[in-house]
Amino acid sequence: MARLVKRAFKYRFYPTDEQAAELSRTFGCVRLVYNKALQERTRAWYGEQRRISYVQSSAALTQWKKTEGFDFLAEVSSVPLQQALRHLQTAFANFFAKRAKYPRYKSRKKSRASAEYTRSAFKWRDGQLTLARMTGPLDIRWSRPLPEGAEPTTVTLSRDSAGRWFVSMLVEDTVVPASATDAAVGLDAGITSLVTLSTGEKITNPRHERRDRARLAKAQRELSRKAKGSANREKTRRRVARVHARIADRRRDFLHKLSTRLVRENQTVVIEDLTVRNLLKNDKLARAISDAAWADLRMMLEYKCAWYGRELVV
Structure with missing residues (x-):
């Protein structure tokens, strides 16, 4: 149905x-509001063991807009700023429910x-x-x-x-749910083969990062030679970022095609409950594990099984 x-x-x-220009201003204001609200909540929680609600943060935002030095917050749409506070509220709800770590500040460079x-x-x-x-x-x-x-x-x-x-x-x-089938498949994650299916089929690991490693290394060497703060450094940084984006795009495309195929062909999909965070502590395999992106594959299988009426067993 x-x-x-x-x-x-x-x-x-x-x-x-x-x-x-308008979007760049909005991005900056969103980051500022999120970090300022997080700072206030952190001070209240660790200093007074007091929780601040979304409603209280929203009221504070109204006051910030009237404060000298923060009045530029009123120059952008208020909706993205309110949404930033809602996302922070969700992050704290997950923290207090022990589903996630304590919320982190948003970095201008990394976030x-x-x-x-x-x-x-x-x-x-x-x-x-x-x-x-x-x-x-x-x-x-x-x-x-x-x-x-x-x-x-x-x-x-x-x-x-x-x-x-x-x-x-x-x-x-x-x-529309996929047609019912009696087929079931188990996945065994690996490095040489991305996954080995219970049918005996091995899905080759495309190793997207390794294929572009020489290009990435060259761009990173050029970046290291540029003077900090210069226009040439920013131009080279973009070049490095484009290589990373190319790797991520190809990896995502491959995983989407693989997960869709597995969900369409099987009524039940069985996967390992891998703690990737712990596996990444292995210095010799961390790069290969990151490139395999098992966590992304699991996430895709989870929501696609839910969509198409399949069963995912972990």
């Missing part, structure tokens, strides 16, 4: 100079630059997306169509370290 699920569709887009807009902060009309405080729609490259009649409920704008811009649209989609 078909059912509605929420799916995210991600596309590249190319902002105008004005749009890029992904992103901002989330809910329905009140964007306009969707005739297949065009226009964000709050922007005069024109985004130039999106539609690599695949949205489901017919679907309208985004939430959009997330992001910029990766290679300088590429992305928009992820959350929509409701109808998923």
Whole structure:
């Protein structure tokens, strides 16, 4: 029986100079609000054993906008700032429920630059997306169509370290469960073979990182020779980031194809309960384990089995 699920569709887009400047300001404000709210919560928790709620953080945000030195927060859309506080609330809920570690501060260099807009902060009309405080729609490259009649409920704008811009649209989609089958398969994770199936088939590890290792090493050597803070260093840093992005894109594409195939062909999929974090402590194998991305494969199998009526046994 078909059912509605929420799916995210991600596309590249190319902002105008004005749009890029507005989004960059918004990314910076989102990071600032998240870190400032985290600082206040940390002070209250460790200093007074007192929890601060989302409502209290939201009220504090209103006051920050009126404070000299932080009044620039009022110059960007308020929705992404509120969403940052909601994400922090979720992070603390997971921490107190012992599902996650204590929330960490967002770094300007290491954290992904992103901002989330809910329905009140964007306009969707005739297949065009226009964000709050922007005069024109985004130039999106539609690599695949949205489901017919679907309208985004939430959009997330992001910029990766290679300088590429992305928009992820959350929509409701109808998923039809796959036809029932008696087939079952077990997966044994490995290094030489990414996984060995219980049928005896071995899925070769593409070793995406190793294939680009020489190119990556050359770019990193060039980066080390550039003066810190110079335009040439930033240009070379982008070159290194593009190599990393190429590796990640190919790895993700391969895992999507593999996980989809396994879910379509089998009613039951059995996988190992690997603690990848502990395995990465092995210095000799850490690089190969990271390149294999077993955790990503497991995540894909989990939600695809749920979508298509399959059983995942860990």
